[in-house]
Structure formats: C-alpha cells, structure tokens
Amino acid sequence: MTERIRARLKAINDRTLSPAEWKARMSLAVTSEEHEQDRELIRWFRRRYTTPADRLAYARRAYARWTWIR
Amino acid sequence: MEGTDFDEAAFFRSIAGSGVRALLIGRRALVALGVPVLTADYDFWLHADDVVALNQAVESFGLVPNRTPDEARQVGRYVLENDEHVDVLIARVVKTVDRTTVVFDDVWSRRRELEVAPDARIAVPSLDDLILTKRFAGRGKDIDDIRLLEALRAEEGSQ
16 A cells, blocks of 8 residues: 555544534444444453453554554 | 653552552553553553653653643643653543543543553553543544444453
8 A cells, every 4th residue: 555545544544534424424323233243352362351451452562553554 | 662661550559559549541451451552652551640640650760840830730641751751631520532521530540450460450440531632633544443442342342
C-alpha cells in the first residue's frame, strides 16, 4: 500500500461525520450474530490476557507487528 | 521487528504517582478493559488544573508538550510527543456530536481504576462514560468502538 493511499484511508477513517451522518450510522442495527461475535472476541481476549497490564503489553506488541508488516 | 524502548509500565507508574486527575480514554482504555483493538497512541482527558503536573510527571520519558499550559487550556487540548504520541484533552466540558454535555468532574467521580502495572493504578471512565467520550469526535471508527464497548458492557453485565 502506498503512502498516498494510506494517507487517504486515514483521512476517510478520521473524518468527522455530520450530525445527520452520525445519526444514520448509529441507527444501523447490529445483528445478534455480529453482537455475539464481538462478545466472543472480547471473551477470548480477556481469557488470554487476564489483566489490564497484559492486555496493554499485547497491544504494543501487536502494533509493532502491524507497523513492521506495513 | 523492533519496538521502541518506551517503558509503558514506568510511564503509567509516573502518572499514577503524580496524583494528577487523568482519565485514560481512547482505544488504549478499550484495550485495558478487554477489547482487542489496534492503537498507536495514548489519549488522556486531564483536569485543566493538572497540566503542569502531568508534563512534569512524563518529562523523564522525553515527552515534550507542543503547547504551553496556558495555550493548551485556551485550545482545550495538546500533545506530548517523542516516538510516542500522547493526546491530552483538557476541556472541562465537552459536547458530543449529538449535543450531550459531558463534564470532566462528573466523569471523574464515576471513574474506575485499573492496575496497569505493578504499583500503578490508572483511572478510566465508567463504560457508559467511555461510550460518551467516543461520541466526542464523531468519526466513523468511533461508532465501531461504541459497538465493541456495548458488547463489553453486555459481557460484564452477564458475569
């Protein structure tokens, strides 16, 4: 991915939505399946890394891996 | 791959030991609570009277503020930087994108404390308040984080 594309994606991701856009996006319902997937992801993370300190350490390692892969 | 030599535990310990009224917010707070999201920086919501104390607490980590305390209070935020990026919000009152008023002192009174390192407890907002902070900037990715926080709230509620 080029820096230009990366910057463009970041700009899209960081864009502030208008109140109308925010309301429209927030009104999109999360399916029960999606909600359960989110909860399972959280359950995995909290089982694997049981303390806030362990979770924060994981996040730093994960970010370092991600920036290396980029 | 190489990470930086930033000592996160010492960083949190220094902030905790300084006595500043600082709430860890943003995705780092989500991670600490148990939501696996990726983040590059640290976000704090700080009591406006504690700017000097926070800057002193993190000075030994080479973190340099990009504004003077008075400038930061006027603008409502500033950044502490070296290889790490610490975004500090210091507005006493913030309105969410959908116009809910959120007051730092109220959120501080409802905070929960997490042990993020040996001998270091950091304050994070309650889950309801953390969801409110995710409505400050009004970005699409904040909606994704709200969804995850609601899943975390359901998970904690079931325990």
